[in-house]
Structure formats: C-alpha cells, structure tokens
Amino acid sequence: MAQQYFIITGALYGMLSVIFGAFGAHALKKIISDSELLKSFETGVKYQMYHAIVLLILGLNNFNNSTIYWCFTIGIFLFSFSIYGLVLSSVKGKKLKFLGPITPLGGLLLIAGWFFILLEVL
Structure with a gap:
C-alpha cells in the first residue's frame, strides 16, 4: 500500500471533518435543541479529525501497512458517519436505529488500528 493512500485519505477525512464541524457549529446548532445530540455529532467530528491526522502522520513518515490503513479508513467511516446519520435522522424525527x-x-476498528501500530513498533 503506497504512502500516498494514507495522505490522500487523511487529507480527505480531515477536510470533511472541518466541513462537518462547521455544519454542526452553525447550521445544526440552529435546528437542534438537544445538547446531547450536538455533543454526539461533535464526537464524530473529533474522532474523524484525530484519525485523519494519524493517517497523515503515518503517510508522511513513509509508513506502509495496509492493515492499519484499512482499520482507520473503514473505522472512521463506520464510527463517525454512523453518528452523523443517527443525529441527523433524529433531528428529522425518524431515527435510523440500524x-x-x-x-x-467502527470504534473497534479504530482500536485495532492503534493496536496494529503498537505491534508494528514493537
């Protein structure tokens, strides 16, 4: 797996987390009265950004481990985007419980990514 994939994916997820963060802070804040829903949305944004930065750091350091790449890439998507979907569907009154x-x-995949980084170093 080429390091460019780490960098491209990290940059894409980082850019999207800024967009989603701005959406949450401005547009969503106006339509959500439940502060717990807003906190959940912010958690998705934070975890997305943290792991986007990790992907960038790994890519910029010529790290080349496809297991870690896929754990973080799929983990970010499942974790953060499912939170976005839950919050937005709750706002519409039709919570997507699935x-x-x-x-x-997604969280387990993120944990696995960190575990595999640890194994790689040890």
Whole structure:
C-alpha cells in the first residue's frame, strides 16, 4: 500500500471533518435543541479529525501497512458517519436505529488500528 493512500485519505477525512464541524457549529446548532445530540455529532467530528491526522502522520513518515490503513479508513467511516446519520435522522424525527450497532464496530476498528501500530513498533 503506497504512502500516498494514507495522505490522500487523511487529507480527505480531515477536510470533511472541518466541513462537518462547521455544519454542526452553525447550521445544526440552529435546528437542534438537544445538547446531547450536538455533543454526539461533535464526537464524530473529533474522532474523524484525530484519525485523519494519524493517517497523515503515518503517510508522511513513509509508513506502509495496509492493515492499519484499512482499520482507520473503514473505522472512521463506520464510527463517525454512523453518528452523523443517527443525529441527523433524529433531528428529522425518524431515527435510523440500524446505525446504532455500526458505531461500536467502527470504534473497534479504530482500536485495532492503534493496536496494529503498537505491534508494528514493537
């Protein structure tokens, strides 16, 4: 797996987290009265950005491990985007409950990515 994939994916997820963060802070804040929903949305944005930065750092340091790449790439998508879907569907009054179990799967993949980084270093 080429380091460019780490950098491209990290930059894309980083850019999207800024966009989603701005959306949450401005547009969503105006239509959501439930502060817990807003906190959940912010959690998705934060975790997306943290892991986007990790992907960039790994790519810029010529790291080349496809297992870690896929754990983070799929983990970010499942974790953060399922949270976005849950929050936005709740706002519409039609909560997509099937997304609930997807969030922890994404979290497990993010944890696995960190575990594989640890194994790589040890």
